[in-house]
Amino acid sequence: GVIAICAMILPGISGALILVLLGKYHDVTGLLKTIPKELLKGNIDWSGLLTVVVFVLGCLIGLILFSKVLRWLLHNYHTLTMAVLCGLMVGSLRRIWPFKVDVTPYTADQTPEMVPFKHRIYENVWPTAFDGQFWASIVLIILAALLIWGLDYLSQKYAMHGTSEL
Numbered sequence: 001g002v003i004a005i006c007a008m009i010l011p012g013i014s015g016a017l018i019l020v021l022l023g024k025y026h027d028v029t030g031l032l033k034t035i036p037k038e039l040l041k042g043n044i045d046w047s048g049l050l051t052v053v054v055f056v057l058g059c060l061i062g063l064i065l066f067s068k069v070l071r072w073l074l075h076n077y078h079t080l081t082m083a084v085l086c087g088l089m090v091g092s093l094r095r096i097w098p099f100k101v102d103v104t105p106y107t108a109d110q111t112p113e114m115v116p117f118k119h120r121i122y123e124n125v126w127p128t129a130f131d132g133q134f135w136a137s138i139v140l141i142i143l144a145a146l147l148i149w150g151l152d153y154l155s156q157k158y159a160m161h162g163t164s165e166l
């Protein structure tokens with residue numbers, strides 16, 4: 001919980017991504033889905049409930065402590081902290097890479113539909129046939145860069161004129 005909530009504070013990194021990287025995403029989300037249903041039925045899974053309570057407490061403690069640590073780091077070591085944050089975002093690209101191939105070893109009596117998504121094994125690939133998904137990604141990257149450039153230009157323009165009105 002502490003690690004996941006710390007990631008939520010950081011720009012461009014999600015707590016869900018950190019849980020995926022740690023291999024705990026499906027465990028935590030599974031518990032969060034099943035525990036309320038089981039409680040309504042009168043069944044109490046004490047170990048699952050304890051796991052959720054510890055996770056939530058970890059989130060609260062992490063949110064309080066890490067926000068103070070991050071504020072101190074940005075105030076005292078701004079450039080180095082920003083470099084580390086950028087490195088984390090670039091490093092996470094391997095995990096969120098959109099071009100993947102299913103390399104799960106299926107048995108003779110299995111079809112891909114029979115294996116749950118969370119149990120499949122995917123391998124990152126470089127797109128060889130530049131299909132619509134690839135070009136859509138490139139267009140979105142360019143649009144995002146243009147949007148950031150435009151917003152930066154407008155903020156500098158209005159900062160020079162000393163006005164906050166558009």
